[in-house]
Amino acid sequence: MNPITGIYTTTVGKKILMAVTGIILVLYVLAHMLGNLQIYIGAERIDAYARLLHSMPPLLWFARAVLLFCVLVHIVAAVQLWLRNRASRPVKYRMFRPPEVDLAARTMVWSGPILLLFIIYHLLHLTTGDAHPNYEELAPFHNVVVGFAVWWAAGIYIVANLLLAFHLYHGVWSLFQTLGWDHPKWGPCRRYLAAAIAVVVGTANISIPLAVLAGVLHQ
Amino acid sequence: MRLTLHIWRQSGPADKGRFATYELGSVNTHMSFLEMLDVLNSELIERGEEPVVFEHDCREGICGCCGFVIDGVPHGGQRGSTVCQLHMRHFSDGDELFLEPFRAKGFPVIKDLMVDRGAFDRIMQAGGFISVRTGSAPDANAIPIAHDQVEHAMDFAECIGCGACVASCPNGAAMLFVSAKIAHLGLLPQGQPERDARALAMVEAMEREAFGACTNFRACEATCPKEISISGIARMNKDWRRALLRGGTAVSGKRK
Numbered sequence: 485m486n487p488i489t490g491i492y493t494t495t496v497g498k499k500i501l502m503a504v505t506g507i508i509l510v511l512y513v514l515a516h517m518l519g520n521l522q523i524y525i526g527a528e529r530i531d532a533y534a535r536l537l538h539s540m541p542p543l544l545w546f547a548r549a550v551l552l553f554c555v556l557v558h559i560v561a562a563v564q565l566w567l568r569n570r571a572s573r574p575v576k577y578r579m580f581r582p583p584e585v586d587l588a589a590r591t592m593v594w595s596g597p598i599l600l601l602f603i604i605y606h607l608l609h610l611t612t613g614d615a616h617p618n619y620e621e622l623a624p625f626h627n628v629v630v631g632f633a634v635w636w637a638a639g640i641y642i643v644a645n646l647l648l649a650f651h652l653y654h655g656v657w658s659l660f661q662t663l664g665w666d667h668p669k670w671g672p673c674r675r676y677l678a679a680a681i682a683v684v685v686g687t688a689n690i691s692i693p694l695a696v697l698a699g700v701l702h703q
Numbered sequence: 704m705r706l707t708l709h710i711w712r713q714s715g716p717a718d719k720g721r722f723a724t725y726e727l728g729s730v731n732t733h734m735s736f737l738e739m740l741d742v743l744n745s746e747l748i749e750r751g752e753e754p755v756v757f758e759h760d761c762r763e764g765i766c767g768c769c770g771f772v773i774d775g776v777p778h779g780g781q782r783g784s785t786v787c788q789l790h791m792r793h794f795s796d797g798d799e800l801f802l803e804p805f806r807a808k809g810f811p812v813i814k815d816l817m818v819d820r821g822a823f824d825r826i827m828q829a830g831g832f833i834s835v836r837t838g839s840a841p842d843a844n845a846i847p848i849a850h851d852q853v854e855h856a857m858d859f860a861e862c863i864g865c866g867a868c869v870a871s872c873p874n875g876a877a878m879l880f881v882s883a884k885i886a887h888l889g890l891l892p893q894g895q896p897e898r899d900a901r902a903l904a905m906v907e908a909m910e911r912e913a914f915g916a917c918t919n920f921r922a923c924e925a926t927c928p929k930e931i932s933i934s935g936i937a938r939m940n941k942d943w944r945r946a947l948l949r950g951g952t953a954v955s956g957k958r959k
Contacts, residue, residue: 568915575720582920
């Protein structure tokens with residue numbers, strides 16, 4: 485079988501696409517989180533970081549193109565699999581209590597779409613500034629502090645990052661299964677890694693709007 | 704003990720089906736679930752009604768024939784057990800139970816609680832075997848295999864193909880079954896020559912059936928009467944990916 489048709493025409497292959505794009509997106513989320521945390525060092529530091537990223541437009545746009553591509557592949561594969569999964573049980577159970585199904589696994593199907601909406605809002609809010617009350621180019625410290633002073637905007641970020649943590653908890657563990665990375669010895673550690681990434685990313689990202697609301701970060 | 708049973712009645716594949724309610728007055732707690740249905744059926748026959756159709760054969764939990772859904776859980780939710788090994792002492796007097804067939808597009812209902820699991824046979828025919836000269840049973844230990852390897856393969860070989868994995872999967876996926884077969888043979892030396900072709904052919908056959916895809920809910924492994932681990936699904940994914948990247952074909956798995 486031709487690998488490309490094999491990957492695209494089977495559910496096992498589509499899951500591989502989701503896992504590989506998922507890895508790239510998780511790595512980006514981790515890098516983005518590390519970038520964000522520089523806000524605690526001070527306004528000069530994070531503003532300098534923004535100028536650094538924008539000093540290399542080809543690299544910046546290449547990264548954006550890769551991320552956009554990954555997001556699209558991830559979503560297309562997810563929707564196709566979701567449709568197939570829905571079609572697999574045309575007559576529903578009167579009573580259905582599948583055991584062991586955890587909250588993170590059950591909520592993937594809507595944490596995904598909500599995260600997509602959040603990413604669009606996030607880009608309009610802190611990248612283009614269209615959804616921001618007083619946006620300044622290349623001044624992330626100012627934009628974050630002013631943006632999160634609006635309580636509901638901070639609330640959206642907090643809720644979205646909680647969902648992101650759930651999505652990562654199930655997604656990171658799942659991708660190991662999908663790619664067949666398992667071992668009797670270190671297999672159980674996959675759960676801990678997923679939990680660690682979810683907790684670290686969730687806590688770090690949520691801390692920023694909370695710090696603004698609590699007055700720890702101010703101009 | 705007294706029981707109220709809401710049982711799915713469907714006269715055939717074309718019928719829409721509906722629940723019918725039956726009251727059982729004196730259920731012996733030592734009876735298995737299927738024996739309880741036998742009692743119900745003899746009452747129904749005496750009343751001149753159509754008995755409830757359910758599949759069964761060995762009634763000792765090893766054949767893979769029986770299985771339906773009791774109150775939302777395939778085989779009734781007793782860990783590591785088929786429904787024939789589930790006894791009425793696990794229920795209480797006055798319980799109201801819903802009995803439904805395994806519901807999946809890949810498992811069309813034949814009648815009442817009995818479904819057609821031919822999809823599993825077609826997947827097995829695609830590669831769930833090794834091509835060897837058959838004859839009398841080979842001598843034990845003629846092929847040296849490490850003990851832990853034998854045990855690991857046996858963990859997957861235990862699959863009886865009952866279909867509870869499909870029935871309990873929110874996605875209606877058959878991956879635990881298919882992966883158990885691929886992992887069982889892939890862990891043994893006899894399974895190596897056709898390992899790539901088997902993974903490709905069985906996955907291809909699985910995709911042709913109307914099953915969903917795995918999203919790692921793990922409901923299958925919790926419901927499996929043989930407690931087969933989803934580590935098998937990781938093995939299947941790995942075997943399939945390797946075979947695909949090596950440019951393997953699904954053809955050599957077929958007998959000449």
